[in-house]
Amino acid sequence: MNANDANMRIEKLIKKINKIAEELGRQVRLMEVCGTHTQAISRFGIREILPKNIKLITGPGCPVCVTAQRDIDAIINLALAGIPVATYGDMLRVPGYFGSLDQAREKGAQVFDVYSVADALELQKKVPEIVFFGLGFETTTPMTAWGIKNGLAVYSAHKVFLPAMEALLNMGEIKIDGFIDPGHVSAIIGVKPYDKLKVSQVITGFEMEDVLEGILLLLIQIKNKDLTVINQYSRIVKNGGNEKIRKIIAEVFEITDGDWRGFGVIPKSGLKIKDKYKQFDAKVKYKKILDKIDFSKSHDPVGCKCGDVIRGLMESKKCPLFGRLCTPDNSVGPCMVSVEGACNVSFRYK
Amino acid sequence: MCLAFPGKIKKINGQNATVDFDGIEKEINISLLSDTKKGEFVIVHAGFAIEKVDQNYASDVDKLLK
Numbered sequence: 001m002n003a004n005d006a007n008m009r010i011e012k013l014i015k016k017i018n019k020i021a022e023e024l025g026r027q028v029r030l031m032e033v034c035g036t037h038t039q040a041i042s043r044f045g046i047r048e049i050l051p052k053n054i055k056l057i058t059g060p061g062c063p064v065c066v067t068a069q070r071d072i073d074a075i076i077n078l079a080l081a082g083i084p085v086a087t088y089g090d091m092l093r094v095p096g097y098f099g100s101l102d103q104a105r106e107k108g109a110q111v112f113d114v115y116s117v118a119d120a121l122e123l124q125k126k127v128p129e130i131v132f133f134g135l136g137f138e139t140t141t142p143m144t145a146w147g148i149k150n151g152l153a154v155y156s157a158h159k160v161f162l163p164a165m166e167a168l169l170n171m172g173e174i175k176i177d178g179f180i181d182p183g184h185v186s187a188i189i190g191v192k193p194y195d196k197l198k199v200s201q202v203i204t205g206f207e208m209e210d211v212l213e214g215i216l217l218l219l220i221q222i223k224n225k226d227l228t229v230i231n232q233y234s235r236i237v238k239n240g241g242n243e244k245i246r247k248i249i250a251e252v253f254e255i256t257d258g259d260w261r262g263f264g265v266i267p268k269s270g271l272k273i274k275d276k277y278k279q280f281d282a283k284v285k286y287k288k289i290l291d292k293i294d295f296s297k298s299h300d301p302v303g304c305k306c307g308d309v310i311r312g313l314m315e316s317k318k319c320p321l322f323g324r325l326c327t328p329d330n331s332v333g334p335c336m337v338s339v340e341g342a343c344n345v346s347f348r349y350k
Numbered sequence: 351m352c353l354a355f356p357g358k359i360k361k362i363n364g365q366n367a368t369v370d371f372d373g374i375e376k377e378i379n380i381s382l383l384s385d386t387k388k389g390e391f392v393i394v395h396a397g398f399a400i401e402k403v404d405q406n407y408a409s410d411v412d413k414l415l416k
Contacts, residue, residue, distance in 0.1 A: 009415070012415045013411075013415065016414065016415060035353070036353050036354060039353070088396070115396065115397055116379070116396050116397025116398065117396070117397070117398075118379050118397050118398075119397070139354070139395050139396075139400065140395070140396055142382050142398070142400070143379075143382075143395075143396055143397070143398045146379075146381065146382065146398070183354075184354050184393065184395060184400065184401075187393065187400055187401040188400065206354075209409075213409065213411045216411065216414065217411065220414075232409075232411070234404070234407060235403055235404045235405075235407035236393055236401050236403055236404070237401075238401075242382075242383075242400065242401055244382065244383070244384055245382050245400065248382065339353075340353070
């Protein structure tokens, strides 16, 4: 498809979206729950081109943002106690009560920024005691599982994504007419697990046309009161997901309760390293250090509304700290630190 | 960390492959996928390929736009 055809198609999609939105004749709230969608929607200016009654809300799709303050404080304390720590770049700047991993490094702790678990495993050859801080959903868990199988020690803050969507619906704080499901989490878990949410949903890709097609399909579903899942992203997402990857995860991890920023503990949403691999579980290996940490101050930074932003209750720009006391260079909370965080994205595309 | 990119497999070396992302080549771990072949497109997440891209895909939405 040449650029002209693509533009014409985008025009047609927008026209059709406008038509369905008018037929709906009420405010419709769609939530996207994937950091890459948050970025794509802002980068393509999709909020601005949608009809006024179609509202896009950002949900808990940023892995760094939803990582609990308690886990961040735990890993910083391990680093300060002399245990070398490696993790993904964005996490280094997230402030905990005991500072950030970056600040721990300034105090002499060994902290390494890696792009991939494979890099952490490579680093282990030089730094044998290294602990990888594993976080994120079904899209990053398989790599951590691969690392553990290859002998990498891990502190797991990994999470299962679907329970957070269920929690949002059950909490009832916000009305959600439809979800734009996370594209690459879906590549792993497949289409079927979303059925139990009993709400209109679309799995969509990340190009401008993908997102617009997804929104159009979702609006048609909402108009027809169709509470199922449509897969617009079938070039990547297979109905059954990726079984091989799910097997790797299940071999290494078991489901436990998960602690989320903005939610607190969500039952059966966390991933714990199985006993079979406990020699690589930093929570077992360094239990003595972890047990001594005073977590009584491990809550959101004062004034930070990241928890409300994650649950879609507050737009980033409405936070009193946004753009003044809290910027990407000087972040108060993780939603401004991470490039997938709602506040960071809002700041960059303001 | 959760950002994914599509790339084309140029060369397979055991559990790694050289993947071309619009002219930039990187070594990517392909051990999470089965039967990956040279010339296939894959979606890459944090240094690992997590799924193949179906090149024969055609959008179903076109019929809604007529």
